Amino acid sequence: MTDTIKTQFPLLQQKQNGKPLVYLDSGATTQRPQAVLDAVKHFYEQDNANPHRGAYELGERATAAYEGARAQVASFLNAQKEEVIFTRNATESLNLLAYSWGLHNLKAGDKVVVSILEHHSNLIPWQQVCHAVGAELIFLYTGQDGVIPDEEIEKKITKGVKLVACTHVSNVLGLVSPVEKIAARAHEVGAVMVLDCAQSAPHLKLDVQKLNVDFLAFSGHKLYAPLGIGVLWGRRELLEAMPPFLTGGDMIDSVREQDATWAPLPQKFEAGTQNAGGAVGLAAAIRWIQSIGYETIEKRENDVYRYLWDELAKMPHITLYGTPEGQHCGAVAFNVEGVHPHDVSTILDADAVCVRAGHHCAQPLLTHLGLRACCRASIAVYNTREDVDALANSLQKVRKWLGYGT
Amino acid sequence: MTDTIKTQFPLLQQKQNGKPLVYLDSGATTQRPQAVLDAVKHFYEQDNANPHRGAYELGERATAAYEGARAQVASFLNAQKEEVIFTRNATESLNLLAYSWGLHNLKAGDKVVVSILEHHSNLIPWQQVCHAVGAELIFLYTGQDGVIPDEEIEKKITKGVKLVACTHVSNVLGLVSPVEKIAARAHEVGAVMVLDCAQSAPHLKLDVQKLNVDFLAFSGHKLYAPLGIGVLWGRRELLEAMPPFLTGGDMIDSVREQDATWAPLPQKFEAGTQNAGGAVGLAAAIRWIQSIGYETIEKRENDVYRYLWDELAKMPHITLYGTPEGQHCGAVAFNVEGVHPHDVSTILDADAVCVRAGHHCAQPLLTHLGLRACCRASIAVYNTREDVDALANSLQKVRKWLGYGT
Amino acid sequence: MELEQIYTQIITENSRSKEHKYAVKDATQVVEGVNPSCGDEISLQLRVKDGMIEDAAFLGDGCAISQASANIMIDLIKGKSVKEAEHLSNLFLGMIKGEVTDDGQLDELEDAQAFKDISHMPARVKCAVLGWHTLQDAVTKAEKATS
Amino acid sequence: MELEQIYTQIITENSRSKEHKYAVKDATQVVEGVNPSCGDEISLQLRVKDGMIEDAAFLGDGCAISQASANIMIDLIKGKSVKEAEHLSNLFLGMIKGEVTDDGQLDELEDAQAFKDISHMPARVKCAVLGWHTLQDAVTKAEKATS
Numbered sequence A, B: 001m002t003d004t005i006k007t008q009f010p011l012l013q014q015k016q017n018g019k020p021l022v023y024l025d026s027g028a029t030t031q032r033p034q035a036v037l038d039a040v041k042h043f044y045e046q047d048n049a050n051p052h053r054g055a056y057e058l059g060e061r062a063t064a065a066y067e068g069a070r071a072q073v074a075s076f077l078n079a080q081k082e083e084v085i086f087t088r089n090a091t092e093s094l095n096l097l098a099y100s101w102g103l104h105n106l107k108a109g110d111k112v113v114v115s116i117l118e119h120h121s122n123l124i125p126w127q128q129v130c131h132a133v134g135a136e137l138i139f140l141y142t143g144q145d146g147v148i149p150d151e152e153i154e155k156k157i158t159k160g161v162k163l164v165a166c167t168h169v170s171n172v173l174g175l176v177s178p179v180e181k182i183a184a185r186a187h188e189v190g191a192v193m194v195l196d197c198a199q200s201a202p203h204l205k206l207d208v209q210k211l212n213v214d215f216l217a218f219s220g221h222k223l224y225a226p227l228g229i230g231v232l233w234g235r236r237e238l239l240e241a242m243p244p245f246l247t248g249g250d251m252i253d254s255v256r257e258q259d260a261t262w263a264p265l266p267q268k269f270e271a272g273t274q275n276a277g278g279a280v281g282l283a284a285a286i287r288w289i290q291s292i293g294y295e296t297i298e299k300r301e302n303d304v305y306r307y308l309w310d311e312l313a314k315m316p317h318i319t320l321y322g323t324p325e326g327q328h329c330g331a332v333a334f335n336v337e338g339v340h341p342h343d344v345s346t347i348l349d350a351d352a353v354c355v356r357a358g359h360h361c362a363q364p365l366l367t368h369l370g371l372r373a374c375c376r377a378s379i380a381v382y383n384t385r386e387d388v389d390a391l392a393n394s395l396q397k398v399r400k401w402l403g404y405g406t
Numbered sequence C, D: 001m002e003l004e005q006i007y008t009q010i011i012t013e014n015s016r017s018k019e020h021k022y023a024v025k026d027a028t029q030v031v032e033g034v035n036p037s038c039g040d041e042i043s044l045q046l047r048v049k050d051g052m053i054e055d056a057a058f059l060g061d062g063c064a065i066s067q068a069s070a071n072i073m074i075d076l077i078k079g080k081s082v083k084e085a086e087h088l089s090n091l092f093l094g095m096i097k098g099e100v101t102d103d104g105q106l107d108e109l110e111d112a113q114a115f116k117d118i119s120h121m122p123a124r125v126k127c128a129v130l131g132w133h134t135l136q137d138a139v140t141k142a143e144k145a146t147s
Ligand SMILES: Cc1ncc(COP(=O)(O)O)c(C=O)c1O
Pocket: A249, A271, A272, A273, A274, B027, B028, B089, B090, B091, B092, B119, B121, B122, B167, B169, B170, B171, B196, B198, B199, B219, B221, B361
């Protein structure tokens, strides 16, 4: 109970109905450790000014804090600083790509490939671009187990495909996608490869030199950082060739009445006053993660993940989705027989157990699996086997509440 | 010195080179009162979850905090909740308009009118749209005093003008624009009226029922709120008729493989996980402002503004831009004879006085006034006459540092 | 009332009842409702004659709360006038919003009063009102059809 | 060195000097540099013959730091070889970045050493390096022209 990691999270110390809070919705957003809250507080109490705008000392501290955060993210990803664009969240990062890369590189008849596992944020922007330019949107389907078969990759990613966008980890099934194969195949046919790392960044070490992708997006708030800060990483040549997305202050080189020229990377893509406090929080979150180390994180999370899967698998009247095979992280999806997922979530909540119910912003996947909604328990590094026990205990009650015998 | 307002701002308590910090760059970004920092802290320590996603109690508290913030903004603006869209900043609000309203309502030959006073964020997005659709971008020019003459409004806003975008208060000259006249004329010719309130919101009470505009944008960070949160307000019918801008999670009604339908307002324009912490901070900032009251704010600020203007006007070798006539708030622009504004800013900084030097993201205005750069001192409610004295004292030294006799 | 009790009362009496789950013969109004937060759908079917609801039923799956609420609603409105159904739906939605709190007034809602405490669970409010909102649409259509 | 001293030293000696402010006759390289943070521009002009900088000067307005830095730079490079100018510019930029700190090495920079402490004022670094960056462009062009 006095887990040294969990104790660093103020929010997780609270009780609800007299019971310790069991937060199993980190796939939606994580909680923040004290170190992150303190870093943001320090910024606002000591260093706050508009980055890049003030030539006075306070302004320089603000700029240093903001650009220092970028350097931190760059080293975290093993990337160059200029390739790191700060956005609001993964959704904005992906929209930036769709508008700026997509609208300017795709044309009628081109093909875009996404997987059926995608979160709406890595799907609708591509639907929109395809509609706008007349390109075709093609899906990599999974089996009922949630796994994309090799043949599917071979068959769908072919000549004429200009862009492949795929999630690194499914936010519903927790399965790690075969990124290596997909990226290799995408590059073989000359397509650009976009990786949605919203669900992988908190769990797996990301190295853009090794991942062999061209763009990558994630959200700070799923990575122990504050809300309102996200990242788009892209290969320099590609980013340089792209037109800006948002325009306005700070992203310009010079402005005349009828036209303007753009600042070099990364400013070109950062219009207006940026969320420096959020960036500082993200840098602190990364330092916090690095102080634990991904090796420890993976070991700890794997243990809890396996325990979670096995405990639920043992229970009667519970259906698990996906497969226990292969590499997983974060999420486990399930349903309780005869009980609507929203009722499950409400009933668990009475025991202070937080899980999410619904389509998890992945409606096409749920439709593909023959579902309308399901429950999802998702974990982060602060979760423990005790949290899983609390979930399992509470799950025992669900059917009884609804008048079933067992 | 123990001003009861200033003492509420932790950052303003610091010293630099042994001197109390004199922050005169609130036009770039304001500092945050303790009440705002506390509200954000409370959110992250007690209520943080992904708004709109969790059906459990914690998630409901997060949703309530986020939607409560929207209600707070709505009542602040005297608007309906559904008309308040949260964005990152004013820049994003204006880009949203340019992309969503602009690209879908403007066509070749149409005219868009802006003023020469515009901040780049209310200019470049319109340049871009005009280029994209082949519309014409027309400027309302000011005299050398920074005032837009009535004839200019009559002459430029004519049939064929579809949109007029204007700043409420100039971020360089501090002058309040003749919004009433411009908006009336815009509506007379059937144009939509966009008001950039980035520089007015901190100083003037905004009431969308009275302002007679169709859209309005501002940034939280210039209004004592955290970075990373901004607002777009728009008339419901207009917002409803607009297509979404960013797409992805949370802004949908339902999603299929090849298409999607959109959620009603305001969700339609809020894709992905929103900055709920920022929204909570903005709500707290608004409550803080309301606890003081705009009447007091205007009185206090007017006194300091006038004192600032008069003190600088008295000094030899100082040129003030704009005019002391008419309604002002926030900014005073000036130059020191024979000294580059960047040197002025560096020299003042040695006395812990923060002013901004440069083109202030208003290059066309500076060009129009025959300037390349200038200094700007800008005030917020926490500034005092003592701050002005510190600026004036420090300004005395500037020319001496550079070897001038006086 | 405790959450567990609400659930127990609701389901034992209503949520799995099939009594009102059928397609109404010669229905005069068939109206679809959807709960955007979970995608649950309901199809409300009425046969209205001379301003009276001769028959009413619903189709569709959903959570216990939405199903039970719809079931109780049908119980209440079947055989009543369209005007009366409109009144009851206003009363129900008023209760949920916390605008109508007078127990005397709420008595008219009979079993539907069990949902009073749902206002403490904002995320589930949409489930409780799904059927009733759909009823309001249906009533509007019925009134238009006769005017 | 204190900020005030830097300023005093810089301006008394350099920033308002007009000595090197003219258009070079028969210039072989004319290169424009711009400081994006303030829009200040400089036009650096060289006349290079057989690898030697016969004449060098600059035009343009700017802050005291950029003007003084450019003035000192011209002092240093006039009459030197292109190779030598390249070496000095690397040394200067290395000093500003804090990569070269050895005083013995920096002695070569003569008066330009005054800018060493500018690295504590990141916002002004761009002013101090404007002339030198422009010189690097010019040198590259000069080398291309002869190769
Ligand atoms: C008049 C005006 N409009 C728009 C903006 C843009 O605001 P932001 O940078 O917060 O997006 C500013 C401030 O920089 C401004 O002063």
